[in-house]
Amino acid sequence: MAGLQLDSLVTDLMFQANTAIDQKTLIDGLGGEDSLATKQLLDVDRLDPRAEMELSPSMPFRHRGERRLMIIDDTIVTPRTDPAADPVIKNDLRPAKEALIDVCSKLPIRLGRLFVLGTWGDAVLVARNVKDLRGICLLPWALDPQVDLDGKRRQTPLSQKEFEAKLMIYEKRLEELDEAQILARLSGVSFERRGDLVIVDVLEEDGTWDQRKSMMMELQLGAWDSFSMIPGAPSTAKPPIAPAGGNGKPAPAAKAEPPKPAPPPVVKEEPKGPPLTVNEIDNKVVLVFPAERFNLDVAAALGKSDWDNVVRRSDNLPGSVRDKMHRDGANWIAPLEFLSEVFVDGKPLTKQQFEKDATPLDGLKSLEVHFPRFGEVVLFEVPGKGRFVTSLTKGAERAVALVKG
DSSP: OTTOOTTOEEEEEEEOTTOOOOHHHHHHHTTOHHHHTTSEEEEGGGSOHHHHHHHOOOTTTSOTTOOEEEEEESSSSOOOSOTTTOOEEOSOOHHHHHHHHHHHHHTTEEEEEEEETTSOOOSEEEESSHHHHHHHHTHHHHHOTTBOTTSOBOSSOOOHHHHHHHHHTHHHHTTSSOHHHHHHTOOSSEEEEETTEEEEEOBOTTSOEETHHHHHHHHHHHOGGGOOSSTTSOOOOOOOOOOSOTTSSOOOOOOOOOOOOOOOOOOOOOOOOOOOEEEEETTEEEEEOOGGGOOHHHHHHHHTTOGGGTOOGGGOOOHHHHHHHHHHOEEEEEEESOGGGSEETTEEOOHHHHHHHOEEETTEEEEEEEETTTEEEEEEEETTTEEEEESOOSSTHHHHHHHHO
8 A cells, every 4th residue: 555645536436245246347347458557456355454444444334245446546636735735626526426427337336436545535426325325424423432322422432332332333323314314414515316326426516626525415414413312213303494496496475474583693502622722833823732622523624624613713713813724724733542543554553663663853752653534644752741643744843842832
Protein backbone atom coordinates (compact mmCIF):
# COMPACT_ATOMS: atom_id res chain seq x y z
CA MET A 1 0.00 0.00 0.00
CA ALA A 2 3.04 2.25 0.16
CA GLY A 3 2.59 3.29 -3.47
CA LEU A 4 -0.97 4.58 -3.05
CA GLN A 5 -1.31 8.30 -3.74
CA LEU A 6 -3.65 10.55 -1.80
CA ASP A 7 -6.62 11.82 -3.82
CA SER A 8 -6.42 8.83 -6.16
CA LEU A 9 -9.94 7.99 -7.32
CA VAL A 10 -11.22 4.68 -5.94
CA THR A 11 -13.92 2.53 -7.53
CA ASP A 12 -14.84 0.23 -4.65
CA LEU A 13 -16.78 -2.91 -5.57
CA MET A 14 -18.37 -5.32 -3.07
CA PHE A 15 -19.59 -8.49 -4.80
CA GLN A 16 -22.62 -10.52 -3.88
CA ALA A 17 -21.86 -13.58 -1.76
CA ASN A 18 -20.50 -16.73 -3.36
CA THR A 19 -20.63 -15.45 -6.93
CA ALA A 20 -18.33 -17.37 -9.24
CA ILE A 21 -16.93 -15.14 -11.99
CA ASP A 22 -14.29 -16.28 -14.46
CA GLN A 23 -11.40 -13.92 -15.14
CA LYS A 24 -12.52 -12.94 -18.65
CA THR A 25 -16.04 -12.02 -17.47
CA LEU A 26 -14.57 -9.98 -14.64
CA ILE A 27 -12.12 -8.10 -16.87
CA ASP A 28 -14.78 -7.44 -19.50
CA GLY A 29 -17.17 -6.19 -16.82
CA LEU A 30 -14.49 -3.84 -15.50
CA GLY A 31 -14.05 -2.23 -18.91
CA GLY A 32 -11.48 -4.48 -20.57
CA GLU A 33 -7.71 -4.86 -20.29
CA ASP A 34 -6.99 -1.53 -21.99
CA SER A 35 -9.16 0.30 -19.48
CA LEU A 36 -7.39 -1.38 -16.56
CA ALA A 37 -3.86 -0.83 -17.89
CA THR A 38 -3.45 2.54 -16.13
CA LYS A 39 -5.17 1.50 -12.91
CA GLN A 40 -4.13 -0.41 -9.82
CA LEU A 41 -6.28 -3.31 -8.64
CA LEU A 42 -6.30 -3.96 -4.89
CA ASP A 43 -7.72 -7.23 -3.62
CA VAL A 44 -8.84 -6.01 -0.21
CA ASP A 45 -9.32 -9.53 1.15
CA ARG A 46 -5.60 -10.21 0.83
CA LEU A 47 -4.82 -7.36 3.22
CA ASP A 48 -4.43 -7.59 6.97
CA PRO A 49 -7.91 -6.74 8.36
CA ARG A 50 -6.33 -3.90 10.33
CA ALA A 51 -5.10 -2.38 7.08
CA GLU A 52 -8.64 -2.41 5.71
CA MET A 53 -9.81 -0.65 8.89
CA GLU A 54 -7.38 2.16 8.13
CA LEU A 55 -7.95 2.30 4.39
CA SER A 56 -11.75 1.96 4.29
CA PRO A 57 -13.56 -0.37 6.71
CA SER A 58 -16.39 -2.55 5.39
CA MET A 59 -17.19 -4.79 8.35
CA PRO A 60 -19.84 -5.55 9.58
CA PHE A 61 -21.55 -4.43 6.34
CA ARG A 62 -20.08 -7.24 4.26
CA HIS A 63 -21.32 -10.79 4.78
CA ARG A 64 -19.38 -14.03 4.71
CA GLY A 65 -18.47 -15.01 1.15
CA GLU A 66 -18.64 -11.46 -0.24
CA ARG A 67 -15.47 -10.33 -1.99
CA ARG A 68 -14.21 -6.78 -2.34
CA LEU A 69 -12.09 -5.20 -5.07
CA MET A 70 -10.76 -1.66 -5.30
CA ILE A 71 -9.76 -0.08 -8.61
CA ILE A 72 -7.44 2.84 -7.96
CA ASP A 73 -6.77 5.49 -10.61
CA ASP A 74 -4.36 8.36 -9.94
CA THR A 75 -4.92 10.01 -13.34
CA ILE A 76 -8.43 11.42 -12.89
CA VAL A 77 -8.28 13.65 -9.82
CA THR A 78 -5.77 16.48 -9.55
CA PRO A 79 -4.16 16.05 -6.12
CA ARG A 80 -4.96 18.90 -3.76
CA THR A 81 -2.09 20.77 -2.14
CA ASP A 82 -3.77 20.63 1.27
CA PRO A 83 -6.81 18.29 1.37
CA ALA A 84 -7.51 19.29 4.99
CA ALA A 85 -8.08 22.90 3.92
CA ASP A 86 -9.72 22.22 0.56
CA PRO A 87 -12.83 19.98 0.68
CA VAL A 88 -13.66 20.28 -3.04
CA ILE A 89 -12.55 17.85 -5.76
CA LYS A 90 -12.57 20.15 -8.78
CA ASN A 91 -12.42 17.45 -11.47
CA ASP A 92 -15.52 16.28 -13.34
CA LEU A 93 -16.42 12.89 -11.85
CA ARG A 94 -19.53 12.29 -13.97
CA PRO A 95 -17.71 9.92 -16.39
CA ALA A 96 -16.38 7.95 -13.41
CA LYS A 97 -19.91 7.77 -11.98
CA GLU A 98 -21.25 6.40 -15.27
CA ALA A 99 -18.40 3.90 -15.46
CA LEU A 100 -19.25 2.70 -11.93
CA ILE A 101 -22.92 2.27 -12.84
CA ASP A 102 -21.94 0.36 -15.98
CA VAL A 103 -19.73 -2.03 -13.99
CA CYS A 104 -22.47 -2.60 -11.39
CA SER A 105 -24.99 -3.38 -14.14
CA LYS A 106 -22.71 -5.98 -15.75
CA LEU A 107 -21.34 -7.76 -12.67
CA PRO A 108 -22.99 -9.21 -9.54
CA ILE A 109 -22.14 -6.20 -7.39
CA ARG A 110 -23.92 -5.71 -4.09
CA LEU A 111 -22.52 -2.19 -3.53
CA GLY A 112 -20.34 0.12 -5.58
CA ARG A 113 -18.76 3.31 -4.27
CA LEU A 114 -16.71 6.20 -5.60
CA PHE A 115 -14.34 8.08 -3.29
CA VAL A 116 -10.74 9.29 -3.06
CA LEU A 117 -7.90 7.97 -0.94
CA GLY A 118 -7.08 9.86 2.21
CA THR A 119 -10.46 11.37 3.07
CA TRP A 120 -13.71 10.06 4.51
CA GLY A 121 -16.96 10.00 2.60
CA ASP A 122 -18.37 8.84 -0.74
CA ALA A 123 -19.19 10.81 -3.87
CA VAL A 124 -21.40 8.09 -5.40
CA LEU A 125 -23.14 4.99 -4.02
CA VAL A 126 -24.70 2.32 -6.25
CA ALA A 127 -26.67 -0.63 -4.87
CA ARG A 128 -29.48 -3.02 -5.67
CA ASN A 129 -31.19 -2.50 -2.33
CA VAL A 130 -31.97 0.83 -0.67
CA LYS A 131 -31.26 -0.75 2.71
CA ASP A 132 -27.68 -1.36 1.58
CA LEU A 133 -27.32 2.39 1.03
CA ARG A 134 -28.29 2.85 4.66
CA GLY A 135 -26.14 -0.07 5.77
CA ILE A 136 -22.89 1.39 4.47
CA CYS A 137 -23.76 4.78 6.03
CA LEU A 138 -24.33 3.16 9.43
CA LEU A 139 -20.73 1.95 9.65
CA PRO A 140 -19.52 5.14 11.42
CA TRP A 141 -22.08 4.41 14.16
CA ALA A 142 -21.14 0.73 14.35
CA LEU A 143 -17.38 1.32 14.50
CA ASP A 144 -17.18 4.42 16.70
CA PRO A 145 -15.99 3.23 20.14
CA GLN A 146 -17.64 6.17 21.92
CA VAL A 147 -21.16 5.94 20.42
CA ASP A 148 -23.56 3.61 22.21
CA LEU A 149 -26.31 1.28 20.98
CA ASP A 150 -28.82 4.13 20.77
CA GLY A 151 -26.54 6.48 18.81
CA LYS A 152 -25.64 8.63 21.82
CA ARG A 153 -22.05 9.80 22.20
CA ARG A 154 -20.27 9.13 25.46
CA GLN A 155 -17.32 10.89 27.01
CA THR A 156 -15.53 7.56 27.56
CA PRO A 157 -15.17 4.53 25.26
CA LEU A 158 -17.65 1.65 25.39
CA SER A 159 -16.59 -1.49 27.18
CA GLN A 160 -15.60 -4.45 25.04
CA LYS A 161 -18.92 -6.13 25.91
CA GLU A 162 -20.94 -3.02 24.95
CA PHE A 163 -19.05 -2.61 21.67
CA GLU A 164 -19.63 -6.24 20.74
CA ALA A 165 -23.33 -5.89 21.62
CA LYS A 166 -23.57 -2.90 19.28
CA LEU A 167 -22.06 -4.88 16.41
CA MET A 168 -24.52 -7.69 17.11
CA ILE A 169 -27.54 -5.39 16.62
CA TYR A 170 -26.18 -3.72 13.47
CA GLU A 171 -28.29 -5.97 11.22
CA LYS A 172 -31.38 -5.38 13.38
CA ARG A 173 -31.04 -1.62 13.04
CA LEU A 174 -31.26 -2.03 9.26
CA GLU A 175 -34.75 -3.53 9.62
CA GLU A 176 -36.20 -0.53 11.46
CA LEU A 177 -36.78 1.65 8.38
CA ASP A 178 -38.34 0.51 5.13
CA GLU A 179 -37.30 1.73 1.70
CA ALA A 180 -39.85 4.56 1.58
CA GLN A 181 -38.80 5.85 5.02
CA ILE A 182 -35.13 5.87 4.04
CA LEU A 183 -35.72 7.71 0.77
CA ALA A 184 -38.04 10.23 2.43
CA ARG A 185 -35.05 11.53 4.38
CA LEU A 186 -32.99 12.43 1.32
CA SER A 187 -32.61 16.14 0.63
CA GLY A 188 -29.93 18.02 -1.28
CA VAL A 189 -28.54 14.85 -2.87
CA SER A 190 -29.24 13.14 -6.20
CA PHE A 191 -31.20 9.86 -6.29
CA GLU A 192 -32.23 7.77 -9.29
CA ARG A 193 -33.14 4.24 -10.36
CA ARG A 194 -31.72 2.47 -13.40
CA GLY A 195 -33.14 -0.98 -13.88
CA ASP A 196 -32.50 -2.84 -10.63
CA LEU A 197 -29.88 -0.31 -9.47
CA VAL A 198 -30.44 2.52 -7.00
CA ILE A 199 -27.96 5.39 -7.24
CA VAL A 200 -27.29 8.30 -4.89
CA ASP A 201 -24.57 10.93 -5.26
CA VAL A 202 -23.52 14.39 -4.08
CA LEU A 203 -21.86 15.62 -7.28
CA GLU A 204 -22.51 19.16 -8.43
CA GLU A 205 -24.02 19.84 -11.86
CA ASP A 206 -20.51 20.19 -13.33
CA GLY A 207 -19.37 16.91 -11.77
CA THR A 208 -17.23 18.43 -9.02
CA TRP A 209 -17.48 17.04 -5.50
CA ASP A 210 -17.78 19.04 -2.28
CA GLN A 211 -16.90 16.42 0.31
CA ARG A 212 -18.82 18.24 3.03
CA LYS A 213 -22.01 17.06 1.32
CA SER A 214 -20.91 13.45 1.80
CA MET A 215 -21.30 13.85 5.55
CA MET A 216 -24.82 15.19 4.98
CA MET A 217 -25.66 12.17 2.79
CA GLU A 218 -24.19 9.84 5.40
CA LEU A 219 -26.33 11.36 8.16
CA GLN A 220 -29.50 11.26 6.07
CA LEU A 221 -29.09 7.63 5.02
CA GLY A 222 -27.67 6.42 8.35
CA ALA A 223 -30.62 7.96 10.24
CA TRP A 224 -29.25 7.48 13.76
CA ASP A 225 -31.97 9.79 15.05
CA SER A 226 -34.65 7.27 14.03
CA PHE A 227 -33.34 4.30 16.05
CA SER A 228 -36.10 2.31 17.75
CA MET A 229 -35.96 1.79 21.51
CA ILE A 230 -36.04 -1.95 20.83
CA PRO A 231 -33.44 -2.78 18.14
CA GLY A 232 -35.16 -4.19 15.06
CA ALA A 233 -38.64 -2.89 15.88
CA PRO A 234 -40.25 -0.72 13.17
CA SER A 235 -39.26 2.88 13.67
CA THR A 236 -41.97 5.29 14.76
CA ALA A 237 -39.89 8.35 13.85
CA LYS A 238 -41.74 10.56 11.39
CA PRO A 239 -39.85 11.23 8.15
CA PRO A 240 -39.18 14.85 7.20
CA ILE A 241 -42.19 16.43 5.49
CA ALA A 242 -41.63 16.55 1.73
CA PRO A 243 -42.34 19.86 -0.04
CA ALA A 244 -45.94 20.27 -1.19
CA GLY A 245 -46.46 18.98 -4.69
CA GLY A 246 -43.80 16.29 -4.48
CA ASN A 247 -45.30 14.92 -7.69
CA GLY A 248 -44.67 18.22 -9.44
CA LYS A 249 -48.25 19.51 -8.80
CA PRO A 250 -49.27 22.16 -6.28
CA ALA A 251 -51.11 21.04 -3.17
CA PRO A 252 -54.90 21.62 -3.15
CA ALA A 253 -55.93 25.03 -1.89
CA ALA A 254 -57.08 25.07 1.72
CA LYS A 255 -59.83 27.15 3.24
CA ALA A 256 -58.62 30.67 3.81
CA GLU A 257 -57.74 31.47 7.42
CA PRO A 258 -56.32 34.55 9.09
CA PRO A 259 -52.51 34.50 8.86
CA LYS A 260 -50.81 33.23 11.98
CA PRO A 261 -47.68 34.86 13.35
CA ALA A 262 -44.52 33.02 12.44
CA PRO A 263 -43.18 30.90 15.29
CA PRO A 264 -39.90 32.02 16.81
CA PRO A 265 -36.86 30.35 15.23
CA VAL A 266 -35.78 27.17 16.95
CA VAL A 267 -32.28 27.53 18.28
CA LYS A 268 -30.57 24.17 18.41
CA GLU A 269 -29.10 23.55 21.83
CA GLU A 270 -25.40 22.92 21.56
CA PRO A 271 -23.68 20.15 23.52
CA LYS A 272 -22.03 21.27 26.72
CA GLY A 273 -18.27 21.29 27.02
CA PRO A 274 -15.27 23.56 27.44
CA PRO A 275 -14.47 26.00 24.62
CA LEU A 276 -11.72 25.64 22.06
CA THR A 277 -8.49 27.55 22.50
CA VAL A 278 -7.61 29.54 19.39
CA ASN A 279 -4.08 30.56 18.40
CA GLU A 280 -2.24 31.50 15.22
CA ILE A 281 0.94 30.04 13.78
CA ASP A 282 2.43 31.56 10.64
CA ASN A 283 -0.72 33.63 10.19
CA LYS A 284 -2.94 30.52 10.16
CA VAL A 285 -5.57 29.65 12.74
CA VAL A 286 -4.74 26.77 15.11
CA LEU A 287 -7.55 25.16 17.13
CA VAL A 288 -6.57 23.45 20.40
CA PHE A 289 -9.19 20.91 21.51
CA PRO A 290 -9.96 19.83 25.07
CA ALA A 291 -10.46 16.09 25.44
CA GLU A 292 -14.25 16.46 25.72
CA ARG A 293 -14.47 18.12 22.31
CA PHE A 294 -12.51 15.70 20.12
CA ASN A 295 -13.70 12.44 18.57
CA LEU A 296 -13.86 10.65 15.20
CA ASP A 297 -16.79 12.75 13.98
CA VAL A 298 -14.85 15.94 14.70
CA ALA A 299 -11.81 14.47 12.94
CA ALA A 300 -13.95 13.74 9.87
CA ALA A 301 -15.33 17.29 9.91
CA LEU A 302 -11.79 18.68 10.19
CA GLY A 303 -10.75 16.54 7.23
CA LYS A 304 -13.50 18.14 5.14
CA SER A 305 -12.99 21.68 6.51
CA ASP A 306 -16.56 21.53 7.79
CA TRP A 307 -16.00 24.28 10.34
CA ASP A 308 -19.70 24.66 11.15
CA ASN A 309 -19.63 21.19 12.72
CA VAL A 310 -16.43 21.95 14.64
CA VAL A 311 -16.86 25.44 16.08
CA ARG A 312 -19.75 26.24 18.42
CA ARG A 313 -21.36 29.57 19.24
CA SER A 314 -20.10 29.17 22.81
CA ASP A 315 -16.51 29.27 21.50
CA ASN A 316 -17.11 32.99 20.83
CA LEU A 317 -14.80 33.10 17.82
CA PRO A 318 -14.67 36.57 16.26
CA GLY A 319 -16.18 36.81 12.79
CA SER A 320 -12.76 37.66 11.36
CA VAL A 321 -11.34 34.36 12.68
CA ARG A 322 -14.25 32.35 11.26
CA ASP A 323 -13.83 34.09 7.90
CA LYS A 324 -10.12 33.28 7.94
CA MET A 325 -10.82 29.60 8.66
CA HIS A 326 -13.32 29.34 5.80
CA ARG A 327 -10.91 31.14 3.48
CA ASP A 328 -7.52 29.69 4.48
CA GLY A 329 -8.38 26.63 6.56
CA ALA A 330 -7.00 25.89 10.01
CA ASN A 331 -4.65 23.53 11.81
CA TRP A 332 -5.48 21.75 15.06
CA ILE A 333 -4.07 20.04 18.15
CA ALA A 334 -5.97 17.45 20.20
CA PRO A 335 -5.24 15.08 23.10
CA LEU A 336 -4.95 11.35 22.44
CA GLU A 337 -6.00 8.84 25.08
CA PHE A 338 -4.72 5.60 23.57
CA LEU A 339 -1.83 4.97 21.16
CA SER A 340 -3.95 2.31 19.44
CA GLU A 341 -6.28 5.07 18.16
CA VAL A 342 -3.68 5.91 15.49
CA PHE A 343 -2.05 3.70 12.86
CA VAL A 344 1.40 3.14 11.38
CA ASP A 345 1.76 0.98 8.26
CA GLY A 346 -1.89 -0.05 8.60
CA LYS A 347 -1.55 -1.33 12.19
CA PRO A 348 -2.59 0.23 15.51
CA LEU A 349 0.38 1.88 17.20
CA THR A 350 1.85 0.20 20.27
CA LYS A 351 3.90 1.75 23.04
CA GLN A 352 6.89 -0.38 22.08
CA GLN A 353 6.75 0.82 18.47
CA PHE A 354 6.37 4.44 19.54
CA GLU A 355 9.41 4.20 21.81
CA LYS A 356 11.39 2.49 19.05
CA ASP A 357 10.47 4.67 16.05
CA ALA A 358 9.82 8.10 17.57
CA THR A 359 12.20 10.94 16.72
CA PRO A 360 13.25 13.89 18.94
CA LEU A 361 10.99 16.93 18.78
CA ASP A 362 11.87 19.95 20.89
CA GLY A 363 13.40 17.66 23.51
CA LEU A 364 10.43 15.27 23.35
CA LYS A 365 9.46 12.36 21.10
CA SER A 366 7.24 12.48 18.03
CA LEU A 367 6.05 10.15 15.28
CA GLU A 368 4.16 10.61 12.02
CA VAL A 369 0.97 8.49 12.17
CA HIS A 370 -2.41 8.10 10.46
CA PHE A 371 -5.53 9.28 12.27
CA PRO A 372 -8.75 7.56 11.04
CA ARG A 373 -11.22 9.77 9.15
CA PHE A 374 -8.63 12.55 8.85
CA GLY A 375 -5.25 11.46 7.51
CA GLU A 376 -1.60 12.09 8.35
CA VAL A 377 -0.84 13.75 11.69
CA VAL A 378 2.09 14.04 14.11
CA LEU A 379 1.85 12.29 17.47
CA PHE A 380 3.89 13.71 20.36
CA GLU A 381 4.10 13.17 24.10
CA VAL A 382 4.58 15.88 26.70
CA PRO A 383 5.54 14.67 30.21
CA GLY A 384 2.92 15.70 32.71
CA LYS A 385 0.50 16.75 29.95
CA GLY A 386 -0.12 13.54 27.99
CA ARG A 387 -0.14 12.57 24.33
CA PHE A 388 -1.36 14.78 21.50
CA VAL A 389 -1.91 14.64 17.75
CA THR A 390 -1.65 17.64 15.44
CA SER A 391 -2.21 18.46 11.80
CA LEU A 392 0.94 20.61 11.96
CA THR A 393 3.05 17.98 10.25
CA LYS A 394 5.61 20.67 9.37
CA GLY A 395 6.93 22.72 12.23
CA ALA A 396 5.17 20.54 14.80
CA GLU A 397 7.48 21.90 17.49
CA ARG A 398 5.21 24.94 17.52
CA ALA A 399 2.35 22.66 18.56
CA VAL A 400 4.48 21.36 21.41
CA ALA A 401 5.05 24.93 22.56
CA LEU A 402 1.31 25.63 22.61
CA VAL A 403 0.61 22.50 24.66
CA LYS A 404 3.39 23.30 27.13
CA GLY A 405 1.89 26.80 27.53
